[in-house]
Amino acid sequence: MKTTKIALKPYLEKIEQLCEPLGKDALARLLLELARDIVPEERTDFLHSILSHVSKGSKRLSVTPTIPEKKLLAQIGDLRQEILTRIQSIEDGSYWEDPDEDWQDSYYDDGDPDLLNDEQKATLTAFFIDGGHLFMAGNKKSAQEVYHALLSLVNEVEAYGFLPELNVDLREARARYARCVYESAPENKRVESMLAAMEADLEKSDMGGLLDDDFPLLQDVIDAETGALEDFGQFLPSWKKALEQKDFHMDRVADLCLEAAFLTEGVKAVANLARSWQAKQPRGYLSWLLQLEAGEDWTSLKNACQEVLNILPQGSDRRKAANSLIKTGKKLGENGVILEGYRERFRSQPDDGGLLDLAGEAARQQVREKELAEICLFLTKRKSGHSESALLVKALLMAGAVDEAFKLCKQNKAVGWSHGNATGLLFAGVLYLASGGHADCGLIRDMLRDYGECISMDSSNFDEPENETKLSGFQEIIRGLGLADPASLDLNLYRQWAETIGENRVNHIVSNKQRTAYDRAAKALAVLAEVMAATGMKKEALAFLQGYCKTRYNRHVAFRREVKQAVEQSRILRGMEAGL
DSSP: OOOOOOOHHHHHHHHHHHHTTOOHHHHHHHHHHHHHHSOGGGHHHHHHHHHHHBOTTOOOBOOOOSSOHHHHHHHHHHHHHHHHHHHHHHHHSGGGGOTTSGGGGOTTTTSOOOSSOHHHHHHHHHHHHHHHHHHHTTOHHHHHHHHHHHHHHHHHHHHHSOOOOOSSOHHHHHHHHHHHHHHHSOGGGHHHHHHHHTTTTOOOOOTTOSSOTTSOOHHHHHTTSSSOOTTHHHHHHHHHHHHHTSOTTSHHHHHHHHHHHHHHHOHHHHHHHHHHHGGGSTHHHHHHHHHHHHTTOHHHHHHHHHHHHTTSOSSHHHHHHHHHHHHHHHHHTOHHHHHHHHHHHHHHSOOHHHHHHHHHHHHHTTOHHHHHHHHHHHHHHHOOOHHHHHHHHHHHHHTTOHHHHHHHHTTOOSSOOOTTOHHHHHHHHHHHHHTTTOTTOHHHHHHHHHHHHOOSOOOOOTTOOOOSSOOOHHHHHHHHHHHSOGGGOOHHHHHHHHHHHHHHHHHHHHHTTOGGGHHHHHHHHHHHHHHHHHTTOHHHHHHHHHIIIIIITTTOHHHHHHHHHHHHTOTTTTTGGGGO
């Protein structure tokens, strides 16, 4: 579970609030209880931490920087040169020719190395800690220079590629730097200086997220330290006006504009800004929804979500609005809103998880068949690519619309049945029907489970609301096949197709000596034999297997071995391996 970060100011205010009513003895007992919770190997560090913050003979806390400012800046400069030299060697290839470089000892010596080695990462982290000491000690001028040097280095590294993971809260570091800039800038230059410090013109994308973790907002600057920002009431309107003159299509500008609107006039101003931007900058809508959720105004949030869903096009932003609607429906206890949320989430970005969640909620509300019929119609009209065709076949089988699924796949090829493939899923589903769902046809069930549980499309995020019932794609398909109208099924036609395409698959793989696919060819052969055995044709099943193992491919020892192993795994075919 992801732990929520808390800025320094609200953190200290909460600690102060907790400690204020406590007397000296109570505080001492609290400290002792905290000390008892420290694991043995961390007790020395805990003790040193207390001692380093308490001056002798004084109750005041002090934080002392470990390195003089000029020396620290010089060391940062040296580190910068080391890092840039390393990056240049990686870029020009000389890195790989140096026997002293760290790639020699790396397990991942065939991949791209990190732009910083472990020692450089540790040193950079330590410098950020030193900058923090300067900031906490109140030495803002020095802290500003150190943070500027460090953050410039970080930005320089990121211009070349991915910044390796550092044990540093870059958002807080940037907020502290901006706090220093705010306090040191002349009043007539403060807005201009803060636009630069806050990197307002940043064009970097945050991969579809909202409020990038590494870049602060103005509230983070406020919370970077106890005490109010000087002349903030005069600064904020000018700050807001300056941001409004920038391009709101840029995500960073949009985030800062939305925050300024909220700090100035509240949620209503955010809503007005979102409505003026609409789909041209969907972050406006998403910020509005977040503000309503934070205020737990569930009725307003429901209405806002429905408004946003009517405007935003399909995609990840619309999906987030649907997630908010699901959460809102659950808070309000309104089943119709919950179902609408799951429906719109699926329609925003169709994927396997969304399909199962929607089916689960529809089943809970006893409208499964109706909802699945609408899903199938929706996917059919989209006419999207390969992955979505597999999703459509899955939905059709879940709905019991076997003939519709068959019409989609009957002209497909016998090869290329990767997981998530529509043809492989239908092949397994047809054989399940042809076998009458016989419990001893384990290979058919396993194949249907593999394809049914496979994720052909996944657009989910870790923080999405889930349906309480975790559904199985395999079980939902079994359920759908059981609901299929017998009058609409041409089992003989389906079985003939499955036999033809299955044998073509086997012949293609083995005749072309695709050894890595022999196991898949063997299973395709064995599931066809399972159907024969399940329909009272055990002798024919054995003869069928022998025709491939003893006649057609008798010299393909590896393939024959795979067939025997597959047959051994099937209860209905067990014993036949001896004749192969």
